[in-house]
Amino acid sequence: MRFSRRSLMASALVVGLAALSACSSGTSGSTAASSGSSVAPVINVVASTNVWGDVAAQVAGGLNANGVSITSIISDPSADPHSYEASTQNQLALSRAQVVIENGGGYDDFVANMLKTANNSSSTVLNAVDISGIKAPAGEDLNEHVWYDFPTVTKVARQISDTFGEKDPANKHIYDTNEKAFEDKVSGLQNDEAGIKQAHNGAPVAITEPVPLYMLEACGLENKTPEEFSEAVENGTDVSASVLKETTDLFNDKGVKLLAYNEQTTGDTTTAVLNAAKANNIPVVPVTETLPDGKNYISWMQMNLDNISKALG
Structure with missing residues (x-):
C-alpha cells in the first residue's frame, strides 16, 4: 500500500x-x-x-x-x-x-x-x-x-x-441546459486533444508527477519518465541518484519533446529536472492541480492544451 x-x-x-x-x-x-x-x-x-x-x-x-x-x-x-x-x-x-x-x-x-x-x-x-x-x-x-x-x-x-x-x-431544466453547454465545451477540448494526437502521436514526453497524464495520453504522447521518479515526487520520498540521473538524461540526450512540470509541488529533485530541461532547450509546460487565478475549468484546460501544442511545435 x-x-x-x-x-x-x-x-x-x-x-x-x-x-x-x-x-x-x-x-x-x-x-x-x-x-x-x-x-x-x-x-x-x-x-x-x-x-x-x-x-x-x-x-x-x-x-x-x-x-x-x-x-x-x-x-x-x-x-x-x-x-x-x-x-x-x-x-x-x-x-x-x-x-x-x-x-x-x-x-x-x-x-x-x-x-x-x-x-x-x-x-x-x-x-x-x-x-x-x-x-x-x-x-x-x-x-x-x-x-x-x-x-x-x-x-x-x-x-x-x-x-x-x-x-x-x-x-x-436550467441545470440540464447548463450541463449540456458545458459538455459541448469539453467536447471541443477533446477535439483539440485529437488534433494534437494526429500531429504528434507517439511523441516522447517527461513529467514530474502523474498530474497531467490523462491529458498527455489522450494527446497520443508517450511518458518516458522512470516510474520510480514520478512516484517518489508524488509521495514526497527520496529519489535515488541513479533514478535522478536516468531522468535528467532524458533531457541531456534530447530523448523527450517537453517536460510537464507541476508548479504546486516543487523541491530540489524537481528543480534539478527543470534545470536539465531548460539547459537542453526542452520546452517546459507548467501544470497545476487547482484553478489558476482568472480561469474557469474550460479556459484552464484550453490553456494547458495550447501550451502542449506550442511546446511540440
Missing part, C-alpha cells in the same frame, strides 16, 4: 478536526460566471477543490446562481493541495452541505474525515473517481488526477446536474 503525502495529511486531520469549532461564518469559492440570479440558497454545495467547485458552478450557472451556493475547500492557486490544513470555515460549510463533491482515489480523504466530525451523514456525496469507473491497472497505483480526463469530467458534470435536479426540481 502506498502512503502518500495525502494519506499522511488525512491522518493528521483526524486529530486536528476534533479541535475545530462549528461557530464560524462565511465561505470561499472558485471562479465562474454568474447567471445574475439572486435566488435564496436552495442547495449548499461543498467541493474539495475549486476544480470540482467550478464544474458545479458551470452546471448551476454561477457560484451563487439559481439557488445553489458553492464552497471550494482548496481554492488558493499558489497552495500545495498535499499540505492542506483544515479550518473552522470549511468545517461549518461541510456541516451544512447538501451536496459534497470529492475527487476520491485517496486524493482528498480529508473530506470524509471532516464530514464525520461535522456530523453530516445526510449529504449526497459525489466521488469523481467512483463516477469515472477508472480502475488501476494490475499491479499499479491509480492515477487519481481524474480532472485531467475529459470523459470523467463529463460524467461528473452529468451526475452533478442530476443531483441538483433531484434536490431542486423547479430548476432542473
Whole structure:
C-alpha cells in the first residue's frame, strides 16, 4: 500500500478536526460566471477543490446562481493541495452541505474525515473517481488526477446536474441546459486533444508527477519518465541518484519533446529536472492541480492544451 503525502495529511486531520469549532461564518469559492440570479440558497454545495467547485458552478450557472451556493475547500492557486490544513470555515460549510463533491482515489480523504466530525451523514456525496469507473491497472497505483480526463469530467458534470435536479426540481431544466453547454465545451477540448494526437502521436514526453497524464495520453504522447521518479515526487520520498540521473538524461540526450512540470509541488529533485530541461532547450509546460487565478475549468484546460501544442511545435 502506498502512503502518500495525502494519506499522511488525512491522518493528521483526524486529530486536528476534533479541535475545530462549528461557530464560524462565511465561505470561499472558485471562479465562474454568474447567471445574475439572486435566488435564496436552495442547495449548499461543498467541493474539495475549486476544480470540482467550478464544474458545479458551470452546471448551476454561477457560484451563487439559481439557488445553489458553492464552497471550494482548496481554492488558493499558489497552495500545495498535499499540505492542506483544515479550518473552522470549511468545517461549518461541510456541516451544512447538501451536496459534497470529492475527487476520491485517496486524493482528498480529508473530506470524509471532516464530514464525520461535522456530523453530516445526510449529504449526497459525489466521488469523481467512483463516477469515472477508472480502475488501476494490475499491479499499479491509480492515477487519481481524474480532472485531467475529459470523459470523467463529463460524467461528473452529468451526475452533478442530476443531483441538483433531484434536490431542486423547479430548476432542473436550467441545470440540464447548463450541463449540456458545458459538455459541448469539453467536447471541443477533446477535439483539440485529437488534433494534437494526429500531429504528434507517439511523441516522447517527461513529467514530474502523474498530474497531467490523462491529458498527455489522450494527446497520443508517450511518458518516458522512470516510474520510480514520478512516484517518489508524488509521495514526497527520496529519489535515488541513479533514478535522478536516468531522468535528467532524458533531457541531456534530447530523448523527450517537453517536460510537464507541476508548479504546486516543487523541491530540489524537481528543480534539478527543470534545470536539465531548460539547459537542453526542452520546452517546459507548467501544470497545476487547482484553478489558476482568472480561469474557469474550460479556459484552464484550453490553456494547458495550447501550451502542449506550442511546446511540440
